[in-house]
Amino acid sequence: MDTKDNENLGSKDGIRRLGIMGGTFDPIHYGHLVTAEVARHKYNLEKVIFVTAGNPPHKKDKYVTDAIHRHYMTVLATITNRYFQASSVEINRKGCTHTIDTIKYFRKLYGNKYKLYFITGADAVMEILAWKDAEELVKLCDFIAATRPGYHISAINDAIENIRDNYGKVHFVEVPSLAISSTDIRNRVRTGQPIKYLLPESVESYIRKFDLYTEK
Numbered sequence: 593m594d595t596k597d598n599e600n601l602g603s604k605d606g607i608r609r610l611g612i613m614g615g616t617f618d619p620i621h622y623g624h625l626v627t628a629e630v631a632r633h634k635y636n637l638e639k640v641i642f643v644t645a646g647n648p649p650h651k652k653d654k655y656v657t658d659a660i661h662r663h664y665m666t667v668l669a670t671i672t673n674r675y676f677q678a679s680s681v682e683i684n685r686k687g688c689t690h691t692i693d694t695i696k697y698f699r700k701l702y703g704n705k706y707k708l709y710f711i712t713g714a715d716a717v718m719e720i721l722a723w724k725d726a727e728e729l730v731k732l733c734d735f736i737a738a739t740r741p742g743y744h745i746s747a748i749n750d751a752i753e754n755i756r757d758n759y760g761k762v763h764f765v766e767v768p769s770l771a772i773s774s775t776d777i778r779n780r781v782r783t784g785q786p787i788k789y790l791l792p793e794s795v796e797s798y799i800r801k802f803d804l805y806t807e808k
């Protein structure tokens with residue numbers, strides 16, 4: 593179901609930039625899609641590749657919907673934007689999945705002519721220094737941290753501030769539609785409330801067809 597991970601699109605300037613959008617996507621919603629589009633436009637990204645998190649180490653003790661369901665919903669949600677792709681690279685990897693391996697995979701696939709931007713939620717970005725091989729990771733890509741309205745920039749810890757100020761590696765983007773959250777959508781389904789207009793219709797149909805989120 594993937595489009596080719598290394599399909600090329602024309603570049604607009606000398607530097608070629610690629611967005612890697614990482615998330616659990618349980619389920620994907622309009623907040624994620626708007627985030628990717630805002631980042632694509634602001635940072636002149638040739639395309640954004642949505643990478644559904646496989647088996648992230650920090651979610652070991654939490655229930656997460658089957659990776660294949662999360663990935664199929666991501667494929668459905670991204671299909672209408674020619675600049676978006678969905679990749680199954682993490683869900684096909686055995687064991688715990690770490691962002692460093694994903695970034696290395698895309699670095700190898702695209703080569704050094706591309707500058708890589710890892711896009712994800714600000715709360716996750718705050719923790720990057722605790723991620724596997726963090727020092728190497730921050731050398732391999734920039735980070736775009738998406739914030740919800742009302743997010744306190746004071747929450748930025750000193751270490752992230754240091755990476756941001758000295759290396760220009762962490763960029764914050766406020767995305768109003770991130771008021772939508774996956775947790776809220778799951779709760780809404782469980783309690784019989786509507787989810788229409790919070791995510792693409794195709795994703796809602798998928799949730800209903802496979803009866804996701806009704807009992808968790």
Ligand code: NAP
Nearest residue numbers: 614615616627645690691712713715716723724738773774
């Ligand atoms: P999370 O803890 O589930 O999410 C943190 C917050 O960010 C939530 O509010 C979430 O909102 C939001 N968010 C998550 N992905 C987003 C996106 N792409 N765009 C905008 N908002 C987003 O974080 P996560 O999804 O597990 O992890 C995010 C990424 O970081 C994944 O790719 C994961 O693999 C990576 N990560 C790597 C390591 C590691 O390498 N050791 C450790 C932790 C995370 P919603 O709930 O609405 O999505």
